Structure formats: C-alpha cells, structure tokens
Amino acid sequence: MNSCQPTFQRIGMLGGTFDPVHLGHLRSAVELHEALGLERLHMIPAPQPPLRGEPRVAPQTRLALLQAGIGDTPGLVADDRELRRAGPSYSADTLAELRDQYGDQARLVMVVGHDAFLKLAQWHAPQRLFELAHVVVIDRPGYNDPLPEGLRELLGEREVDSVSELMKRAKGSLLRLSLPSRMAISATGIRHRLAASQSVRYLVPEAVERLIIQKALYRDE
Ligand SMILES: Nc1ncnc2c1ncn2[C@@H]1O[C@H](COP(=O)(O)OP(=O)(O)OP(=O)(O)O)[C@@H](O)[C@H]1O
Numbered sequence: 412m413n414s415c416q417p418t419f420q421r422i423g424m425l426g427g428t429f430d431p432v433h434l435g436h437l438r439s440a441v442e443l444h445e446a447l448g449l450e451r452l453h454m455i456p457a458p459q460p461p462l463r464g465e466p467r468v469a470p471q472t473r474l475a476l477l478q479a480g481i482g483d484t485p486g487l488v489a490d491d492r493e494l495r496r497a498g499p500s501y502s503a504d505t506l507a508e509l510r511d512q513y514g515d516q517a518r519l520v521m522v523v524g525h526d527a528f529l530k531l532a533q534w535h536a537p538q539r540l541f542e543l544a545h546v547v548v549i550d551r552p553g554y555n556d557p558l559p560e561g562l563r564e565l566l567g568e569r570e571v572d573s574v575s576e577l578m579k580r581a582k583g584s585l586l587r588l589s590l591p592s593r594m595a596i597s598a599t600g601i602r603h604r605l606a607a608s609q610s611v612r613y614l615v616p617e618a619v620e621r622l623i624i625q626k627a628l629y630r631d632e
C-alpha cells in the first residue's frame with residue numbers, strides 16, 4: 412500500500428434478531444472482520460425487527476446470549492444501542508448513530524445475509540442506507556433466489572467487485588462476499604430443535620447453550 416495514502420477506520424455492523432445467536436452468525440462475523448480488515452464489528456440485536464413478528468425471547472435476554480457467544484473474541488462487540496430506542500429497529504437510524512460516532516470519513520459497512528438482502532427494498536428509507544454506509548451481502552446456504560426488480564432498481568450501479576474498491580469511498584457501494592465457512596445454521600432450526608428437546612451442541616457456542624439451558628429458553632414452539 413502507498414504509505415502516503417490516508418487510512419480510515421473500517422467499522423462494520425451486523426444487525427440481527429439473534430433469537431438466539433448461533434455459529435452461522437459468529438463464524439461469519441470473525442471472517443468478515445478479517446476479510447474486510449475491520450477495526451470493529453458491531454453486532455446489534457434488534458428489539459423490534461421491522462419485517463417479522465415478535466421475537467421469542469426478550470431483547471435483554473437475546474443481548475445476554477450474544478454477549479455470551481462473543482465472549483472475548485477480538486474485534487466483535489455486542490452493541491446494545493437499539494435496546495435504548497423505542498419503536499421499530501430501523502437500520503437507517505442505527506447507521507446514522509454509527510456515522511455520528513465515527514465521522515464522515517470512516518468506512519462504515521452494514522452486513523446482511525442473502526435472505527435479508529432480498530428484502531432490502533422493503534426496508535425503511537432504503538436509499539438512506541447507502542447515504543450512510545456500504546452494504547456487504549454474505550452468502551447463506553439455501554438462499555440464492557434472483558434479485559427482485561425493486562431491489563435491482565435500488566442498487567443501480569452501486570456494485571463493486573473487491574474489498575479494496577469498496578474501501579476507496581466511505582459509503583454508497585455494494586459488495587457480495589462469499590466467506591470461507593458458509594454454514595446452514597438458522598435460529599429457526601435451533602428453536603425447533605430446542606422445542607423438540609434435541610441437542611444444539613456445535614450449532615451455538617457452549618456458553619450460549621449453557622445459558623439457554625439455565626434459563627429454560629425456547630422449550631415450546
Ligand atoms: N448461517 C448464516 N450464514 C450467514 N448469514 C447468516 C446466517 N444466519 C443468519 N445470517 C444473517 O445474519 C443476520 C441476522 O440473522 P437472524 O438473527 O435473523 O438469524 P436467522 O438464523 O436468519 O434467524 P431466523 O431463523 O429466526 O430467521 C441476517 O442478515 C441474516 O441473513
């Protein structure tokens with residue numbers, strides 16, 4: 412790299428319902444941290460995720476599971492900022508807070524899995540997401556539907572094909588990433604297993620499994 416080139420902070424956000432957090436989230440988070448050269452990846456539980464029904468477990472409990480799952484993993488942060496806001500957990504509001512915190516020049520990246528990405532045009536103020544941050548989409552086994560028309564319109568010419576291209580600007584671009592360890596793990600599958608008294612060992616970190624058992628979470632469908 413040219414030593415005269417200024418370097419800017421690289422900050423990521425991975426929002427989720429995390430009901431509960433699992434190794435699909437956490438392994439992706441570690442690999443994103445490395446692949447994007449992030450200083451920090453904020454993992455942010457949504458108390459009221461806008462496009463789905465009420466989560467099974469209270470926001471504070473989902474946060475506690477996330478904290479237990481992250482433990483002391485370098486570069487990952489369990490961020491409770493959405494728990495301090497009332498109303499639907501709009502990502503545009505969260506990105507605006509992060510932009511205020513880190514300043515105009517920071518490379519701010521919102522990460523979503525392919526399933527969430529397919530609905531991006533239905534999100535609150537979708538254009539605003541790109542006025543505040545880049546969007547990085549990660550592959551998820553089982554989700555490869557073509558992009559709906561409204562989403563293609565929203566994206567226009569934003570797509571770039573490398574991390575270095577993405578990081579030339581502070582915001583406004585889209586990158587699709589295939590991470591090394593794609594995992595077919597979902598929170599829905601984990602909730603079903605727990606309701607059927609089946610094991611979730613190696614689907615969630617041990618500390619998360621312990622907390623789920625201790626608090627008797629997800630025992631019924
Ligand atoms: N196994 C996975 N691999 C890659 N990305 C994932 C994986 N699981 C979830 N994600 C992404 O992480 C974000 C938060 O996901 P979320 O908390 O809704 O988990 P989930 O497993 O999809 O939950 P649910 O089954 O309840 O819908 C979303 O952007 C989602 O696409």
Ligand SMILES: O=C(O)c1ccc[n+]([C@@H]2O[C@H](COP(=O)([O-])O)[C@@H](O)[C@H]2O)c1
Pocket residue numbers: 425426427428429455456457459460461462463500501502503527533534535
């Ligand atoms: O801002 C929105 O309108 C919006 C709509 C749907 C989902 N999101 C966010 O996307 C993240 C993943 O959501 P979900 O429902 O796939 O767990 C979570 O942080 C949600 O708050 C945000």
